[in-house]
Each structure stands twice: as structure tokens, then as C-alpha cells.
Amino acid sequence: MHHSTHDILAPVPGIARQIHSFHFGPRGAGKIYIQASLHADELPGMLVAWHLKQRLAELEARGLLRREIVLVPIANPVGLEQVLMDVPLGRFELQSGENFNRNFVDLSDPIGDQIEAHLNQDPAHNVALIREYLRRALDAHPTHTPLQSQRLTLQRLACDAEMVLDLHCDFDAVAHLYTTPEAWPQVEPLARYLGTQASLLATDSGGQSFDECFTLVWWQLQQRFGKQFPIPQGSFSVTVELRGQGDVNHPLAKQDCGAILDYLTHYGAIEGEAAQMPALLYPETPLAGVEPVATPLGGLLVFHVAPGQYLEAGQLIAEVIDPLSDRVTPVRNAQPGLLYARSLRRMATAGMVIAHVAGRQAYRSGYLLSP
Numbered sequence: 549m550h551h552s553t554h555d556i557l558a559p560v561p562g563i564a565r566q567i568h569s570f571h572f573g574p575r576g577a578g579k580i581y582i583q584a585s586l587h588a589d590e591l592p593g594m595l596v597a598w599h600l601k602q603r604l605a606e607l608e609a610r611g612l613l614r615r616e617i618v619l620v621p622i623a624n625p626v627g628l629e630q631v632l633m634d635v636p637l638g639r640f641e642l643q644s645g646e647n648f649n650r651n652f653v654d655l656s657d658p659i660g661d662q663i664e665a666h667l668n669q670d671p672a673h674n675v676a677l678i679r680e681y682l683r684r685a686l687d688a689h690p691t692h693t694p695l696q697s698q699r700l701t702l703q704r705l706a707c708d709a710e711m712v713l714d715l716h717c718d719f720d721a722v723a724h725l726y727t728t729p730e731a732w733p734q735v736e737p738l739a740r741y742l743g744t745q746a747s748l749l750a751t752d753s754g755g756q757s758f759d760e761c762f763t764l765v766w767w768q769l770q771q772r773f774g775k776q777f778p779i780p781q782g783s784f785s786v787t788v789e790l791r792g793q794g795d796v797n798h799p800l801a802k803q804d805c806g807a808i809l810d811y812l813t814h815y816g817a818i819e820g821e822a823a824q825m826p827a828l829l830y831p832e833t834p835l836a837g838v839e840p841v842a843t844p845l846g847g848l849l850v851f852h853v854a855p856g857q858y859l860e861a862g863q864l865i866a867e868v869i870d871p872l873s874d875r876v877t878p879v880r881n882a883q884p885g886l887l888y889a890r891s892l893r894r895m896a897t898a899g900m901v902i903a904h905v906a907g908r909q910a911y912r913s914g915y916l917l918s919p
């Protein structure tokens with residue numbers, strides 16, 4: 549195992565922050581990148597990463613790793629220390645208000661310009677070429693703020709990986725994941741091993757999130773050059789939502805760690821017989837079919853359904869109660885589907901999204917993510 553530290557631009561003198569990466573297995577034989585807690589208040593993945601760290605060290609000692617596996621257990625040291633009046637605030641940077649998991653740099657246009665003259669009919673050559681120019685472009689990209697510096701550090705670490713797993717969680721949720729329709733055939737076994745109950749697919753959800761910054765660069769180069777040159781999908785990535793914020797415990801983390809290792813064995817990154825694959829719990833659905841269910845009025849939020857329940861259209865999800873006027877507002881979903889996540893807040897504000905339902909029919913377009 550090799551441990552590297554990567555300095556992030558300091559906001560002021562006297563403050564130092566680093567990203568720590570742990571590298572297991574042989575270099576140069578393909579790379580898998582796993583990080584946790586990019587939203588710093590989403591900690592189940594950090595515990596899973598800690599379990600992975602021990603298990604990967606064992607597997608490496610036994611000579612069973614066939615790829616380099618890079619593990620970053622703390623992907624967001626900037627957000628991890630943002631605790632305001634006893635409340636952790638790890639989703640948005642306080643300085644800028646920006647979501648930590650948006651606005652990763654998109655370099656597909658300049659990379660396309662640089663590689664155009666060097667592409668040929670050999671797909672392996674084109675993959676290596678694109679990875680090389682992506683690395684160079686990220687190394688040369690300027691950073692002006694600690695947030696940009698943190699994002700670029702993560703992007704550089706993961707840019708040449710064939711597989712990227714970004715471990716998050718929701719507020720109160722069952723396990724689910726986000727990936728692209730193009731990657732779904734490769735990701736489906738992961739969904740089965742993890743037992744995810746929703747698998748939400750979109751090519752471009754509009755936020756330039758960490759997972760999409762890798763798949764989109766290949767997708768965009770395919771759109772631009774795919775008719776003249778063979779350009780494989782050089783990287784696929786998955787945002788894995790390991791249930792809710794409170795689900796930090798050893799039994800679940802060991803189970804998730806085991807599921808990821810089973811998947812990596814099935815994929816061929818770890819030598820050995822892959823464990824039998826369980827059935828998929830719920831079919832994949834378009835991210836554009838997710839209904840963010842909002843309450844029209846504010847009040848005390850009392851749920852009638854829990855994450856993991858399948859809902860018919862028009863089912864009562866919650867009541868919103870005004871204890872002064874005694875007004876009780878029912879909140880219902882319009883589309884049928886699986887309720888996979890709900891809010892942790894119990895005082896709803898008017899217009900607030902209280903739950904997400906994975907429907908099978910795409911009906912939304914444009915920006916598809918939460919703020």
C-alpha cells in the first residue's frame with residue numbers, strides 16, 4: 549500500500565489541508581478509484597472506506613489485486629470542519645455557497661482540439677491518448693480558491709480510472725445509486741450486490757457532478773469524433789447512496805464493504821470466485837422519472853410512508869399540520885414509484901421537497917439534481 553498526501557490551496561496562512569489517497573495493488577494494470585464523503589455530512593461511506601482499507605491491505609498482502617485500487621476515505625476536508633452552532637454543514641461551501649459536488653471542470657473541448665490530429669483507428673491507442681491529455685489538462689488547470697483546489701485534486705486522482713465509485717448518502721433513505729444508461733450493464737451487478745432499491749440513470753443531469761465529469765468527457769469526445777475514430781467509454785462512474793445520514797454502523801458498513809469487494813471480484817479487479825449475485829431489488833429507472841414531492845405549505849411534517857415503500861399514484865406521503873389554524877394538508881405523489889428518500893426535517897417550509905419517488909416514466913428535463 550502506498551499512502552500519498554495532496555496539499556489543497558490554503559485559505560489563510562497557518563491552515564493546511566490535504567487529501568489523503570491510499571493506493572493498493574499493481575500500477576499500470578488499470579485503475580479503480582473509490583472516494584467517500586464528498587458531501588462531508590454524509591458519513592456511511594467513510595466507514596465503508598475504512599473497512600475497505602483493512603480488507604484491501606489483506607488482499608494486497610495475499611497478492612490478489614489485479615488492478616490499482618485508489619481509496620480516498622475523506623474527499624472533503626474543507627467541508628468536514630464546517631460545523632456551525634453544533635450543526636455540521638457539509639453539502640455547501642460556506643464561503644461561496646456552492647455545492648461541493650458540482651462544477652467539476654469540463655475539459656472536453658480543449659482536449660478534443662489537442663487530440664484531433666493524434667487519433668487513429670486503434671481504440672486502445674485512443675483511450676491512452678485521451679487519458680494522457682486529460683491528465684495534462686487537469687495538471688495545467690489553474691486554481692484560485694481552496695474549493696477549486698480540492699475539486700481539481702480529486703479530479704486528478706480519478707481522471708485515468710476505468711471505474712469511479714463516489715460514496716454518498718441521502719437524508720433518510722434506502723440504498724440507491726446514480727449512473728449513466730451507457731454504464732448500466734457494467735453497474736447492474738454492483739446494484740445487485742449492494743441491494744440498491746433504486747438505480748437512477750441519466751447521461752447528463754446538468755450539474756457537472758463528480759461522477760459525471762468523468763463519463764461526460766468520454767461521451768462528448770465520442771459525439772465529436774465517434775464517426776471517424778473508435779472511442780470506447782474509457783471510464784464509468786457511479787454515485788452510491790448508502791442509505792441515510794444516521795446509518796453509520798459496523799454491520800451495514802461491513803455488508804457494503806463486502807458487496808463492493810464482491811463486485812470488484814466479479815469485475816476482475818480482485819482474483820477469486822465472485823460471490824453469487826442476488827436478484828436486482830427494483831428495476832433501473834430514468835433520473836428524469838424521479839418525482840421530487842414538495843409541500844405547498846409549511847407546517848409540522850408527519851410522514852405516513854417510509855423509504856423503501858412502493859407507492860401508487862396519489863398516495864398519502866405525509867400530512868403538513870398548522871397547529872394554530874388546525875389546517876392539515878395532505879401531500880401526495882403524482883407518479884407511481886418507489887419512495888427511496890425522504891427529508892429529515894420535521895418543520896416543513898412552503899415549497900420544500902419532502903420525498904423522492906423513483907417513477908418509471910421520464911417526464912422531467914433540464915437540471916435533474918437536488919440543489
Ligand SMILES: [Zn+2]
Nearest residue numbers: 587590716717
Ligand atoms: Zn451526497
